[in-house]
Amino acid sequence: MRKKMKQALEQMEPVSLPALSRVAICGGTHGNEMSGVYLVRELQRQKLEKAGSATLTTVISNPRAVQVCKRYTDMDLNRCFTDAILSSPVTVATPYEVRRAQELNTLLGPKGKLGAVDLVCDLHNTTANMGLSLISYSVQDWVIMHIYRQVQRKITSAPVRFILLDLPLADVYSQDSLGKHGFSIEVGPQPHGVVRADIFNLMKEAVDQTLDWVQCFNSGSAFEGGEVDDVYTFVKSVYYPRDPETNQITAAIHPQVQDRDFCLLHPGDPMFLMFSGEIVKYEGEEVLHPFFVNECAYYEKSIAFHLARKMTVTIPPLQVKRD
Amino acid sequence: SGWNRIINNVARRVAIFGGTHGNEMSGVTLVNLWIQNGKEIHRKGVETKPFITNPRAVEKCTRYVDTDLNRAFTTENLSAPSGDDLPYEVQRAQQINEIFGPKGSPEAYDVIFDLHNTTSNMGCTLILESSKDHFNLQMMHYIKKAIAPDSCPVLLTEHPLLKYSTSRSVAKHPIGLEVGPQPQGVLRSNIFESMRVVLKHALDFIELFNEGLEFPPCTVDVFRVSEKMDYPRDTNGNIIAMVHPNLQDCDWEPLNPGDPMFQTFDGTTLRYEGAGTVYPTFINEAAYYEKQQAFVTTRRETLAAGAIKKT
Numbered sequence: 001m002r003k004k005m006k007q008a009l010e011q012m013e014p015v016s017l018p019a020l021s022r023v024a025i026c027g028g029t030h031g032n033e034m035s036g037v038y039l040v041r042e043l044q045r046q047k048l049e050k051a052g053s054a055t056l057t058t059v060i061s062n063p064r065a066v067q068v069c070k071r072y073t074d075m076d077l078n079r080c081f082t083d084a085i086l087s088s089p090v091t092v093a094t095p096y097e098v099r100r101a102q103e104l105n106t107l108l109g110p111k112g113k114l115g116a117v118d119l120v121c122d123l124h125n126t127t128a129n130m131g132l133s134l135i136s137y138s139v140q141d142w143v144i145m146h147i148y149r150q151v152q153r154k155i156t157s158a159p160v161r162f163i164l165l166d167l168p169l170a171d172v173y174s175q176d177s178l179g180k181h182g183f184s185i186e187v188g189p190q191p192h193g194v195v196r197a198d199i200f201n202l203m204k205e206a207v208d209q210t211l212d213w214v215q216c217f218n219s220g221s222a223f224e225g226g227e228v229d230d231v232y233t234f235v236k237s238v239y240y241p242r243d244p245e246t247n248q249i250t251a252a253i254h255p256q257v258q259d260r261d262f263c264l265l266h267p268g269d270p271m272f273l274m275f276s277g278e279i280v281k282y283e284g285e286e287v288l289h290p291f292f293v294n295e296c297a298y299y300e301k302s303i304a305f306h307l308a309r310k311m312t313v314t315i316p317p318l319q320v321k322r323d
Numbered sequence: 324s325g326w327n328r329i330i331n332n333v334a335r336r337v338a339i340f341g342g343t344h345g346n347e348m349s350g351v352t353l354v355n356l357w358i359q360n361g362k363e364i365h366r367k368g369v370e371t372k373p374f375i376t377n378p379r380a381v382e383k384c385t386r387y388v389d390t391d392l393n394r395a396f397t398t399e400n401l402s403a404p405s406g407d408d409l410p411y412e413v414q415r416a417q418q419i420n421e422i423f424g425p426k427g428s429p430e431a432y433d434v435i436f437d438l439h440n441t442t443s444n445m446g447c448t449l450i451l452e453s454s455k456d457h458f459n460l461q462m463m464h465y466i467k468k469a470i471a472p473d474s475c476p477v478l479l480t481e482h483p484l485l486k487y488s489t490s491r492s493v494a495k496h497p498i499g500l501e502v503g504p505q506p507q508g509v510l511r512s513n514i515f516e517s518m519r520v521v522l523k524h525a526l527d528f529i530e531l532f533n534e535g536l537e538f539p540p541c542t543v544d545v546f547r548v549s550e551k552m553d554y555p556r557d558t559n560g561n562i563i564a565m566v567h568p569n570l571q572d573c574d575w576e577p578l579n580p581g582d583p584m585f586q587t588f589d590g591t592t593l594r595y596e597g598a599g600t601v602y603p604t605f606i607n608e609a610a611y612y613e614k615q616q617a618f619v620t621t622r623r624e625t626l627a628a629g630a631i632k633k634t
Contacts, residue, residue: 041561042588069612127506191442191506193609197565197586248355252512273512275356296508299384 012225012316015142019218019320020118024057024108027123029078031065032192035203036123052215069193083170108178120179126188127296129259131159136183137172139164143181145315149228150213161230225317232308239302253294261291333633334433334529338372341438343393343490345380346507349518350438366530376490384508396488424493435494441503442609444572447521449477450499459496460628461538462528469524476575477545485548537632546621553615566607574604
């Protein structure tokens with residue numbers, strides 16, 4: 001607490017960063033997350049190739065999964081972008097998504113190198129009631145934090161939050177790590193395989209605000225420093241209770257947690273409602289915030305939801321670097 | 324009048340089908356629960372058999388493996404010579420017809436409940452296949468009264484073109500339970516519990532009927548299916564618009580000529596141009612994109628049910 005106050009009292013040193021001349025918008029990384037699929041197709045139909053001075057690349061990341069409207073064909077594409085997987089040798093046995101990840105690394109990367117695109121924006125949906133969430137692997141990428149701040153300020157039709165999955169770059173497994181700067185836009189709730197107009201419109205607004213910020217940044221606007229709130233850091237996952245003999249799931253997420261992503265979960269609060277009627281309570285010691293509550297794709301990992309700590313981040317003034 | 328009593332045999336054999344679509348989780352979960360412990364569905368004088376109709380689809384958590392099981396119970400499929408070369412679901416339909424049918428014969432099960440979920444905001448919908456099924460009409464009347472003030476819309480699928488050959492249709496009295504909204508592959512506690520409550524009332528009705536209770540004539544308000552509405556598409560068959568935000572989640576509410584219906588991806592509103600007011604349902608059901616259906620229109624109707632009593 002003291003450290004945060006001290007940081008807030010000190011104005012951070014202004015930062016200048018190179019222009020973002022190449023931007024990529026990716027949809028269909030999971031083939032049944034429909035907002036991104038249709039939004040990328042619409043951008044392609046409109047032949048949108050520039051955002052001010054920046055060139056815009058639009059990609060359907062997993063076309064085979066999109067074709068069959070499934071999350072993936074062999075394995076989750078959005079877990080294939082670690083340094084290790086990107087550099088692994090390709091054999092006959094290599095899953096489709098690994099090959100595709102390496103192709104995307106050639107197209108948008110190479111990850112971590114000078115030739116990579118400047119910004120990757122990856123579009124996702126969730127069955128969880130998460131509103132609009134920006135997800136990234138660092139809270140010290142000032143480009144991303146300023147984009148977040150603009151999106152949060154400009155979009156009022158849904159709650160806007162930031163989720164941090166804190167990992168060293170080499171271990172970041174998601175597609176957004178291919179660019180010099182990268183983040184995901186996650187919008188829910190939407191069933192997989194369905195496109196809802198309200199969710200599509202919300203995602204489109206977020207993409208529009210992102211491209212708007214990029215154009216302003218590239219043309220020299222100065223962005224003030226300050227604080228951004230509603231930043232959530234992943235702490236741990238909570239798993240479904242299972243019958244020890246049959247291994248079947250024995251409970252549903254409790255109605256008091258269902259649809260209440262980012263609300264507080266206190267020790268003693270209900271977490272699961274057993275089919276038999278009993279309640280399973282949260283027995284952790286720390287008050288945390290559930291998110292990705294009842295995400296369909298996490299059943300195969302047996303994850304009911306994740307828990308996060310909430311924080312505020314101070315960001316410096318930012319301007320484009322003039323040559 | 325309706326007091327010409329329609330005499331029914333006792334409802335002795337009842338089945339509860341789950342997993343007809345393998346990713347509709349309420350029914351899969353309930354049926355698996357009851358297979359392990361059937362106490363909750365036990366009623367005096369009736370055999371209640373819980374049954375997973377499409378186990379391979381359930382295992383893969385997918386709607387179907389080869390073809391939609393809930394469209395597979397056609398006369399053609401059921402009378403085809405059996406063989407391993409048939410699509411999995413056609414083989415399965417033949418097996419189910421053998422166990423619970425044969426469809427149309429006196430040996431068929433009396434009642435089959437088929438448990439489904441939908442991504443549409445349909446609440447607890449009961450699906451009726453025949454407007455002349457007085458037993459089912461009386462059951463639905465009983466259920467509606469029992470869960471009031473919560474509502475239980477009744478969808479009548481009796482239609483020369485739109486009626487389809489369901490797994491439950493092997494029984495004398497088929498009843499569909501369609502509960503939503505719930506994403507495929509997801510189990511929501513509230514949806515699960517409401518399906519459970521509806522089934523409880525349905526089984527209570529059967530028990531009362533078997534005990535000899537007479538159910539007087541009554542009327543049941545239903546929504547009769549009218550017309551299938553597809554998404555607007557381009558010449559390549561790709562969808563070019565989404566269900567409009569004003570129509571999304573408005574199942575069972577009136578749609579009037581001129582009301583917004585679709586929104587194109589670049590923001591244009593397309594309006595309903597029918598002749599009169601309709602009541603849409605199955606609005607934005609995930610599984611129906613491939614069946615060329617954005618929603619189906621219905622018209623309100625009141626059906627009369629004659630008195631029923633066990634012989």
